[in-house]
Amino acid sequence: MKTSQLAHFKKLLLSEQQAVIECLHQQADEIDETTDEVLDPLTESEANLLEKIELALVKIENGSYGMCVGCSCAIPEPRLEAKPSVSLCCDCQKEHESAV
């Protein structure tokens, strides 16, 4: 993948990361105002998403971004464009989902 493309996806990932963090802060504020309970504002799916984004950012740095972790093929760019934190190609994703 070209450096300019990596920079593009890095920007997408950083803005996605920012959006998730802002969303979490908003939720934390709401919880503070409405209840006395101390809740973990980080839901499992958000924690997973943040983890995926961080992993993808690491991959951009070490040059393995855009490679499927299942079969090592190149993930099609439209797929990365739609979901920059994705780490599996379509086929491996299907296999992964049917296995669960």
Ligand SMILES: [Zn+2]
């Ligand atoms: Zn694959």
